[in-house]
Amino acid sequence: MSDTARASTSSRAASTTNEANNKSPTATDLEKGEAPQSKPGPSKEAAAKSDADPNLVTWADNDAENPLNWSRARKIMLLCVVTSCAFCVTNTSSIISNAYQGIQDEFHVSREVAILGLSLFVIGLGIGPMLLGPLSEFYGRRPVYLVSYTAFTLLGLPVSFANNLAVFLIFRFLTGFCGSAFLSVAGGSVSDIFAASDIFVPMAIYTNGPFLGPVFGPLLSGFINQNTNWRWTFWTINIWSTVMLVILVLFGPESYAPALLATRAKKLRKETGNTELYAEHERVVAQKSLPRTILTSSTRPFQLLAREAMLTLLCLWSALLLGILYLFFVAFPIVFEKHGFNLQEIGLSFLGIGIGMMIAVATMPLWARHYTRLVETKGNGVAEPEFRLPVAMVGAILLPIGMFWFAFTTYPSIHWIVPILGTVVFGVGISYIFTAVFTYTTHAYRPVAASAMAANSFSRSSFAAAFPLFAKQMYVGMTIQGASAFLAGLNVLMIPVPFVFYKYGKQIRARSQFTLT
Incomplete structure (x- = not known):
């Protein structure tokens, strides 16, 4: 040369x-x-x-056309668009929670069959990323957003007008599948426009959007089903998603x-x-071959779950948490009916979790500064994945505290605000844990980050789909206090996870062929 x-x-x-x-x-x-x-x-x-x-x-x-060089206003606009779309999609998953009685009466089915409308939607959210993620590699973010969200909007119409249960359940699954683009691809859009030094807070905002959505779903559906026909639950989503589609077309540029x-x-x-x-x-x-890429993206997550103990434990932890969050959509009506709550008030009871999550987001700039200090002092300028875990350590302690607080203050003789205050602590803890687990997974498993996150998404969705199906039997059979304390106890067992990985994560990663060393 x-x-x-x-x-x-x-x-x-x-x-x-x-x-x-x-x-x-x-x-x-x-x-x-x-x-x-x-x-x-x-x-x-x-x-x-x-x-x-x-x-x-x-x-x-x-x-100027490089997304990293976009104006701050344009970056914030795209962040707001993708986060709002993700919020709408995940809100659609749980908005069914206060419509179960209307579905039971309309289709003459049991409560468990009605809950399948929630479970199948969440399964769609878990499977969709394995297909939609690779498509964005080939065609870009915007085409995937437009096609998938248009399908999400249109396929929501048969849900609203279904005249039999089969149509209702099939299209609930399909809408979940199509809407999953904003859980699998949107994180990439945030990474496209923010440099590594600036991404912590924007990513925390986006990450919490999909988890705030399910929390506010029961609130919205409580007001709808208290005052009108259950089908308005889904007509409202049709209107909302149509508005969001227009906003996406106008203000969602390729990044x-x-x-x-x-x-x-x-x-x-x-x-x-x-x-x-x-x-x-x-x-x-x-x-590259698109079919081969999709096949790889569909099989590698399961290979990682089978071969990577660290990833499996992280997936199990986050799956347990999302399973509990979705179980609450069945459990809260049981708990707060004993306080005389109607549907509207039951929906409002979820505000505690939502407030906790927003408190967690508000503190993220502090954690970002703590992360920077760790990189400078302990890492000598090297950003080790384990430096993402201190926020999870705090979350791992707060979450069971909030759950035990909730468990032993749900007696009718205790004012209803006391258990709801416990859910605020739960909301802070779950938000901290999810933020840390996601950032740690993508950093530690950087060579196979898409597959690692797909494994996490599938695990979370599986638990979130299953837990509501046995929630009523659990809370009736074990009592409200016993069931809630049992779930809190499971989370006590998970407290060591972030501490162990913070101390030994680097050594564990050194023995893996998939992780960044």
Whole structure:
């Protein structure tokens, strides 16, 4: 290699390294091995060329079209859009919780069969990411959002107008499947637009959106079913999702840098007549098979669950927590009916969890600063995945405290506000744990981050689908206090998890072929 060529290659490598250090790669990007695009030149024209390959289309320095260089207002706009869509989707999962009696009367079925409308939706949320995640690698974020959310909106109509149970349940599953794009792809959009140094708080906001949604679902459905027909539960979602679809079309731009560069390359080929111009993403996609990619994304999560004990334990922990959250959608009516609550008031009882989650989000800037201090002092500038876990340590202690508080204050003789205050503590704890588990998983399992998160999503959805089905029998058979204390006890057993991984996580990762070492 000549000195000139060597210098050119080195220059491009340095540029690529600089970009990689500032961009927070998404799970799917890391797993498929696609490097962030470099920024080789200072001008817009330079964006069409690379020092090493003059036909390679890359970003120019400070390129306004690079999502990392978008204005703060535009970044916040996209963050709000994807978080709001995720909130709407997950709200749709639990909004059914106060409509069970109407469904039972309409279709002449038992309470457990009516609860299948919740369970099948959540199963769809768990399966969907295995297909929709890879599609975003090929076509970008925006096409996946538009197609999946349009399907989510349209398939919600048969749910609202179903004249038999089979139609109702089938389309509940399909709407969950289509809506899952905002649980699997939207995190990538946040990573697209915020640099690693700035992403902690935006990601915490997005992460809590999908968990606040289920909490506020019963609140909304309580007011609906107290005052009108149960079908208005789903007509409300139809209206809401239609409004969100319009907002998504108008204010949800493409943010996936490789897809944007592919669009730029196509435009430049047309404008210049130079058919040799190309973007790296075009060649990556041409060399990959979509069916094979989907097959890999569908099987690897289960391989990881079978072979990675650390990941399995993290998935089990987060699955247990989401299972308990969804179990509460059946348990709270049992608990607060003894306080004389009607449907509206039962829905309002979930505000405690929601307030707790919002308190957790409000404290995230403090945790972000703590993380930075750990990197600087304990890591000597190296960001170890374990530095994400202190927030989970606090959450692991707060959560069972909140649950025991709730368990032993649910007696009718105790004012109803006391157990709800316990759920505030529960809400803070569950939010802390989810935030830490997600960031730790994607950091520790960076080479296979998409599959690791898909394994977590499938595990969570499985528990969330199953727990409501036995909640009533559990709370009747074990009593309200006994069942709640039992669930709190299970979470006491999980307290050591973040502490053990904080101390020994690096050694455990060193023995794995899938983790970052």
